[in-house]
Amino acid sequence: MARISRRIGSIAESATLAVDAKAKALKAAGRPVIGFGAGEPDFPTPDYIVEAAVAAARNPKYHRYSPAAGLPELRAAIAEKTMRDSGYQLDASQVMVTNGGKQAVYNAFATLLDPGDEVILPAPYWTTYPEAIRLAGGVPVEVFAGPEQGYKVTIEQLEAAVTPKSKVLLFVSPSNPTGAVYSPEQVAEIGRWAASKDLWVITDEIYEHLTYDDAVFTSIATAAPELGDKVIILNGVAKTYAMTGWRVGWMAGPLDVIKAATNLQSHATSNVSNVSQIAALAAVSGPLDAVAQMRTAFDRRRKAMVSALNAIDGVNCPVPEGAFYAYSDVRGLLGREIRGIVPATSAELAALILEQAEVAVVPGEAFGPSGYIRMSYALGDEDLAEGVGRLAALLGEAK
Numbered sequence: 001m002a003r004i005s006r007r008i009g010s011i012a013e014s015a016t017l018a019v020d021a022k023a024k025a026l027k028a029a030g031r032p033v034i035g036f037g038a039g040e041p042d043f044p045t046p047d048y049i050v051e052a053a054v055a056a057a058r059n060p061k062y063h064r065y066s067p068a069a070g071l072p073e074l075r076a077a078i079a080e081k082t083m084r085d086s087g088y089q090l091d092a093s094q095v096m097v098t099n100g101g102k103q104a105v106y107n108a109f110a111t112l113l114d115p116g117d118e119v120i121l122p123a124p125y126w127t128t129y130p131e132a133i134r135l136a137g138g139v140p141v142e143v144f145a146g147p148e149q150g151y152k153v154t155i156e157q158l159e160a161a162v163t164p165k166s167k168v169l170l171f172v173s174p175s176n177p178t179g180a181v182y183s184p185e186q187v188a189e190i191g192r193w194a195a196s197k198d199l200w201v202i203t204d205e206i207y208e209h210l211t212y213d214d215a216v217f218t219s220i221a222t223a224a225p226e227l228g229d230k231v232i233i234l235n236g237v238a239k240t241y242a243m244t245g246w247r248v249g250w251m252a253g254p255l256d257v258i259k260a261a262t263n264l265q266s267h268a269t270s271n272v273s274n275v276s277q278i279a280a281l282a283a284v285s286g287p288l289d290a291v292a293q294m295r296t297a298f299d300r301r302r303k304a305m306v307s308a309l310n311a312i313d314g315v316n317c318p319v320p321e322g323a324f325y326a327y328s329d330v331r332g333l334l335g336r337e338i339r340g341i342v343p344a345t346s347a348e349l350a351a352l353i354l355e356q357a358e359v360a361v362v363p364g365e366a367f368g369p370s371g372y373i374r375m376s377y378a379l380g381d382e383d384l385a386e387g388v389g390r391l392a393a394l395l396g397e398a399k
Helices: 015-028 047-058 072-086 100-112 128-135 155-161 184-196 255-268 274-285 289-310 346-357 381-395
Strands: 095-098 118-123 139-144 166-172 200-204 231-236 249-252 325-329 372-376
Touching: 015 346, 047 274, 072 095, 072 231, 072 249, 072 274, 095 100, 095 255, 100 128, 100 166, 100 200, 100 231, 100 249, 100 255, 118 128, 128 139, 139 155, 155 184, 166 184, 184 200, 249 255, 289 325, 289 381, 346 372, 346 381
Parallel strands: 118 139, 118 166, 166 200, 200 231
Antiparallel strands: 095 249, 231 249, 325 372
16 A cells, blocks of 8 residues: 555656755855745834734733634734725625635635535746646646736636536636736726636635736636626735745635535634734734735846846746746757756756856746746845846846
8 A cells, every 4th residue: 555645746846946945045055045946025024013913922812722714803804904905895604714825725625625626727827826726526627828928818728628527717826936917907808707607716815906007907706796606816915915834815705605515624723823814903903004015126237137137048927917927938959058057947056046147036837838937036136136146147048
């Protein structure tokens, strides 16, 4: 008998976390590696959020179990925040607090999918989505949108992917890994199409506050009221408030789905850490000043990174409109010799970049087809300039 179940044995390691872990290990070994792998703001969590957590840690009330669906006051605050930012009306009972955004993703798919149900998955996609779908017994159906269409899928592509087994459309804008942001008109059109096919829509809105230039965040839940109660919103505090390590996310949707997902969570993890929940309460109830400051820095870094990448022969980097990632088309470098090595895939190119330039990037294989690399610009200006400079010097040697 196999020691590891097929279900768990088939899961791929998180590519983004793997790249980040390798970069940190090399740094610990004394190598000056600069990591563009993890999607993690380099800013500290705002002081008022930290102070709320400190006070909670001292309060015996929060030393005990709390409801599996989350602290009532936090659920209510998330409902209010959703109305403020997404324009979508929720009751607190329609919100479940999770251990980070990843648990919200898994809970949503596990609650909706039966074995064989298909999920239409626009690609490039965040590396966790297909694994969560498969763990829930579902089948991811990838729909790839390349740089020539701004990494945004079209209705025609979605129409070609739908089958009698289709149950869910996953929709993400702003996007990880590409930074693509759909226009309000595109969001509404896709939502209406999903409603016409009687599909559920799971929408991940965790980058809602990170848009640039003329791009605006639009919630599909609001833009397409035709969806009715067949929409689930995923979100969290990690990106907006620089709280990746606090592990607080949530899912919001119809009562029957939230009740079922809460039953799952009650057996999987029970409640989220109360101290982290109080920190999240301070975050979602407080001002957005911190994210405004971060967005200004991200915007500056975005422009610097994209300009430098597009100056490299063989690299095409569309300007990202949201999140904090640049997703470069590097197919023009594949098959060319760089320091005696001829990479055939973006995975091989990323390995070469790490070894020769001591720069960690995530290859496109983690997010869909080969031929691309993702680089986060959520790191300090000096590291960004140094890292992109090393990258340009190395790739400039391509023959």
